[in-house]
Amino acid sequence: MSQTASLLDTLKRQLRAQGKTYADVAAWLSLSEASVKRMFAERHVTLARLECLCDHLNLAFVELVQAMETEERRLQELTDAQEQSIADDHELFLVAVCVINGYSFDDIHRQYQLSESECTRQLLKLERLHLIELLPGNRIKRRVAPNFRWRPGGPIQRYFQAHIANEFFRSRFDSESDKLLVLNGLLSRAGNAEWQQAIQRLAKEFHELCERESVLPIEQRFGTTSVLAVRQWQHGLFRHYARKQ
Structure with missing residues (x-):
């Protein structure tokens, strides 16, 4: 992915975090909303427009670049061995899917028959796999990128095809x-x-x-x-x- 495309993806996340819409961007840039949508879709934007948007978000351009670099360091996929360790442990598989989807510790404990100690044990395994960082108070910080995916043809995909696909389509x-x-x-x-x-x-x-x-x-x-x-x-x-x- 080009740096411009990565910057725009990061910028979109900053807009969402501040509750801003394409209509807001259109007003800031004196463009139509359709032009703004096309700008993001085609991944084509001038430096002047990027700086203008950063100004309206009270965000220094260098902070946008730093946010992009932080996001690029986040995991996009695991190794084959890491996926296999998850596929071999059903409880770990359950907790991994939950945290990737944004569940908190309490959400997992409340929805599934796992004790607090079992939840903590599985979360520590995920921390060793670098999927998460387990913070004080059992707070979970995800370390996966927004476009995280299971490996094509990898252990999780094979597990899905062998055990889940028939149930899914039933x-x-x-x-x-x-x-x-x-x-x-x-x-x-x-x-x-x-x-x-x-x-x-x-x-x-x-x-x-x-x-x-x-x-x-x-x-x-x-x-x-x-x-x-x-x-x-x-x-x-x-x-x-x-x-x-």
Whole structure:
């Protein structure tokens, strides 16, 4: 990711932290809100505009750069061995998913049948994995980046495919909070690549939405899982009837 893109991502988080919107930015820069959205989407901004936004946020430009560097040092993914240690321990897996999603110590203890000592023991394991920093009073400081992900094809993803996928899809997806779309069509390699980029942008929007709502009480939020996938594939039935080339 370019430094400009990283700076803009950091700036967006600073805007959200201060309760500012694209409408505020538009007013500060004398632009339309559509132009502001395009500026952030295209990751193109002048230094003068960055300095203007920093001024309105009472943030020195150097502080914005320092915030960006701090965020870039946060974990984006674990090693294969670290993921395996989590996948092998169900309690640790549960607590890891909770803290990545912003649960506090009390939230975990209240929602799950883990004693305070069990919670503390699992949190200390996560601290040794550098996922969190456990502060006095059992306060949890996450050390993962906003775009943290499990390794593609790694132990957690394999665990999901082996143990969770069937349970996940054992649903009619007909409730208000559910949605299932199965899309099928013909794409060139270039079209496939463009679609994958669109999925990546959607994933980024999901992470940003989770971060934006992280200020809400845990009681107002519920676990939401989306499976975004694309592959060159056809059902085995079609392959069975296909003519041999």
